[in-house]
Amino acid sequence: MRNPRVEQYSTTDTRRAEGFADAVFAITITLLVLELRPPEVPPGQLLAGLLHQWPSYLAYVTSYLYIAVIWLNHKHAFLRIRSMNRGLHWANLGILFTTALLPFATGVLSKAVREGDPADEPTAVALYSLVGTFLCGTWVVFFRYLGHHPALLDEGVPAEFFIQETTRAWLGVILYAAAGAFGYLVAPVIALVLFLAVPTFYAITSHGLYELGIVLRRRR
Structure with a gap:
């Protein structure tokens, strides 16, 4: 027989998870x-010294944009979540863990590009790419978990929504991995362009590919 007391505490609302996530994003x-x-x-x-630090400015803008986009995507995802269980809490913590690595990867990348060492630049690019790939991978886990636990979602959230969100997260995994490969093997500047392009894509689709498709169909 089911224990109603155990069931009562097996899920919680999302307020503490959202509050903790906002704090992590702000600190990062x-x-x-x-x-x-x-x-x-x-x-x-x-003036010359300030201009010489342009890689630091570029890295800051790129990573700030990325974290802002993560926050937007996180917020829109939680608009569809009614309650949290232990598995979803861990999936959420995985996203926050990798997000918190971005300042370290950003610092390494900006220092390597600023100093212009041809041996260190590919390594720094590969590190940033690894963090980005890992971060998108945690979103894959997060969305797949939600897709397999519809009881945690608000009523009216279509099953297709998180299927398409998983696809969007996998696209980020592929793009960051490709950026790291091209940046390490060909030219770091290719990776820098992709590092800016990926957050832009996630900013445009922050409401989800499912809803973006609905909006585009309405405009036809």
Whole structure:
């Protein structure tokens, strides 16, 4: 027989998970700013020093955009979630774990590009790509889990929604892996372009591919 007391505590609402996630995103974005430091240059060379740090600015913008997009996607996903169980909590923590790695990967990448070392740049690009691939992979787990546990979703959420969301997450895995491969084997600049393109794609589709398809069909 089922134990109603156990069932009562097997799921919780989403408020604490959302609050904790917002705190992690806020702290992670704050850590990105710490990589922007005044250049150590002699008097009269401040402008040149600031311009020399352009890789740090590019890395900051890219990672800030990425974290902002993660927050938007996270928010829109939780609009469709009614309750959390242990498995979904762990899937959510996986997303936050990899998001928190972005300041480290960003710092390594900006330092390598700023110093222009041809031996270190491909390694830094590969590291950033690995974090991005891992992060998209945690979204695959998150969406697949939701797809297999419809009882956690709000009423009216179609089954196709999280099927397409899983596809969108897999696309990120492929693109980040490709960026790392091209950046390591061919030219780091290719990876930098893709690192900007992937968050842009996720920003455009933050409501989900399912709803984006509905909007596009209505405009025909």
